[in-house]
Amino acid sequence: MARSVKNQQKMINTVIAWTIGLLIFFPVLWTVLTSFKTEGQAINDPPLFLFFDWTLENYAIVQERSDYMKFLWNSIFIAGGSTLLGILIAVPAAWSMAFVPTKRTKDILLWMLSTKMLPAVGVLYPIYIGCIKLGLLDSRLALVIILMLINLPIIVWMLYTYFREIPRDILEASRMDGASLWKEIVYVLTPMAIPGIASTILLNLILAWNESFWTLNLTAAKAGTLTAFIASYSSPEGLFFAKLSAASTMAIAPILILGWFSQKQLVRGLTFGAVK
């Protein structure tokens, strides 16, 4: 009896989980489906689900009208560059916080996180003016630096948590063995923290890839990323849902694929230290 109740409960849980999962996934699915419809079918009432004339027309038009590869390259450059720069700064920072903490370390960590509580638009004006003065408006370099700074607190926090899991004895052993600080970080700490560093990199790549506030406000034709590419389809000529959807699908595809192949790593990284 108990077993059948258990199974029934299990089934209900499964159904609930799938429903929530599909609800969350639905907008993405709808975007992808819409991208294969004609503009007319896209705004059809009632909405068409699977039975419409599948077409690749939107993709062809989007590709013709805007240079997808340029936006893609900008996204890769900015997301990749800001992540790389962030990691280079965050590894030594997290090292010092995890292994030579001072009385103020906790305060610094909290202060760093508190900067994430500020709405981005609050500092739009000074940053915008700063970019103009420095001639960095619509430049990839400016975005690499700004996105790096925005995500730095999260990178430092994540690395700090991973580093804390590494036994001190091992680092001390390397010191006894004659490793300098730099060699200790390169030969001992980093290889041991690779799962953590990898998931930090992945998460940061995703965050930087999807960032749209700064990329939309600080770029125009030259340094625009895929978020700007999507946005360019949303307004000026009225609403063209099918083309907008095609552009969106093209923009999210690379990061979706990356996320799909690295989901094991991501989950492992995000739950690192939760058990054990």
Added chain:
Amino acid sequence: MGFIELKQVTKNFGDHQVIKPLDLEIKDGEFTVFVGPSGCGKSTLLRLIAGLEDLTSGSIQIDGREASQDAPAKRGLAMVFQSYALYPHMSVYKNIAFPLKMAGLDRNAIDDKVRKAAEVLNLNDYLERKPAQLSGGQRQRVAIGRAIVREPSAFLFDEPLSNLDAALRVGMRLEISELHKRLNTTMIYVTHDQVEAMTMADRIVVMNHGVIEQVGTPLDLYRNPKNLFVAGFIGSPKMNFITGPWAHAQGAQTVGIRPEHISLTPEQSEWKGVIKMAESLGSDTFLHIQDSGVAETLTIRADGEKSFARGQEVFLQPKRDNLHLFNDQGERQ
């Protein structure tokens, strides 16, 4: 060479002084064991010598050279940690080679030394394995191998055997002692296990509350403990302590007597008591005696061949020549 001298060494953690001003000389080639209950400062003292902790005051000299400010690697010492502290991402070979690589040796010299160390420690078959694929004893051997290849002036062991099971511990104890004989290098060994201290040490340093209570050879400490703490800490089972009128009659505040120095007699003698518990170890039986009138419980060592029953009345005779007399300060008289 491995002559280590500590002068007026202290260590504070915040306001708490964990090592009180302390002097100690460790002679070249000597096997010295720091022993004491947990929290007595023995591991901290070892870490101060290693350079993993900074001194609060005082100085440490290694082979006559001031080393207090030197980085750990500069001191020419090697350390074996309780947790082994092997590099989990490196093979056994790379673990042992790591200090040599850091020292900038060329590949052939490294290979030569690693293989020699592996041979000595019976690790040849495991060189390509990762630490996770080894047993506890093998891991400890790798940790020792990593220490040996550096040819340090002294080895520091921080409770190296406490993660091993009892049988393995005895084996490794012998291996480390043999290693000491073969290398003839200074070794400092920290343990809370007084059996390890007694069996391995040339000299034992007994510590308590950040203070050295006594320094001496194992038998010296066993036979002539300087105070009640050392008397109680060294020896298993513990020394019996007798206070009250019987002790006063001997002219002392406390009289200590070891379990083997109280004999069972067939007829009425100085003490009598009732067996509360008999622990048979085979070769010996330890009897815990109640109602003796001199101490709440007396432990005595009896012949393992004889059988004893709980509640049985026995007669006891302390050996007068083996009494340890302590004054009201707990110091030996």
